[in-house]
Ligand SMILES: [Fe+2]
């Protein structure tokens with residue numbers, strides 16, 4: 258099935274909105290009053306991020322590779338940065354201990370929000386994407 262650049266952009270944009278929502282929910286629950294609900298919120302965020310990271314690469318990389326020369330460079334950069342940043346984010350989220358997670362959350366939140374904003378500014382820009390991608 259082929260996705261147009263606009264469709265892929267819209268889908269990834271919606272997922273980013275959901276990541277921000279789950280992150281805000283985790284932050285809201287990080288005050289130590291309901292540790293179990295907090296850990297559950299982190300687990301939800303972790304799961305959704307894994308799905309999102311997969312979709313992002315499956316949808317956007319073929320579009321970037323079909324785009325212009327600037328896109329190919331961006332695609333390459335995206336693959337490398339994605340690997341490094343996603344590993345860093347996963348490490349910050351890897352604990353199931355509420356105190357450890359609450360300690361890691363401010364750093365995680367800053368890095369994650371930066372990652373989303375950077376993606377929206379760069380490779381979610383439709384001008385950089387090819388018209389259509391074939392995604393199996
Ligand atoms: Fe990403």
Ligand SMILES: [Fe+2]
Nearest residue numbers: 273313373376
């Ligand atoms: Fe993303």
